Amino acid sequence: MNHAMKRMILLSLSIAAIFATGCSTTSQSSCCDPASASSPPPKPKLTAIEGSWTGQEVTPGREGPASLLVSGRTLEFHGAASDDWLKGTFTLHEETNPKQLTGAIIECPAQDYVGKNFYAIYKIEGDTLTVAGNEPGNTNIPTLFDDPGARQIVFKHDQ
Numbered sequence: 001m002n003h004a005m006k007r008m009i010l011l012s013l014s015i016a017a018i019f020a021t022g023c024s025t026t027s028q029s030s031c032c033d034p035a036s037a038s039s040p041p042p043k044p045k046l047t048a049i050e051g052s053w054t055g056q057e058v059t060p061g062r063e064g065p066a067s068l069l070v071s072g073r074t075l076e077f078h079g080a081a082s083d084d085w086l087k088g089t090f091t092l093h094e095e096t097n098p099k100q101l102t103g104a105i106i107e108c109p110a111q112d113y114v115g116k117n118f119y120a121i122y123k124i125e126g127d128t129l130t131v132a133g134n135e136p137g138n139t140n141i142p143t144l145f146d147d148p149g150a151r152q153i154v155f156k157h158d159q
Contacts, residue, residue, distance in 0.1 A: 052068075057153045064081075099123060132145045133151055
């Protein structure tokens, strides 16, 4: 291997090492400290329901698998049917009893729901999240988890 080839490999490895630790050559941040570069600190949860959830819809006549992915103040829901999904933003109201979730639909296959608000109640018991919500646009908030007309879904937190 000639000298030019060795310099090229060494330069490539140096650049890769800089990007791998997230440091730049002009920064003197603590990320370049070997003690802190071993693993990033855990990201704090922004909400009580953050994470990935898998579950079952228990609404009579709509039973089937469901999933929920929550990151920060955004969520993505998928029901059993291929056209039963939505992406949205939300706010938790933990001071209410039962606890409430209000949100807005950003994207979904039913275009008449895009931009509409949705209202739901929720509870967390261990690794189980139970949600009951009305159709988007319906401003009534369910008062019970088995309210007629509300979709009811029981999720387990994915580990």
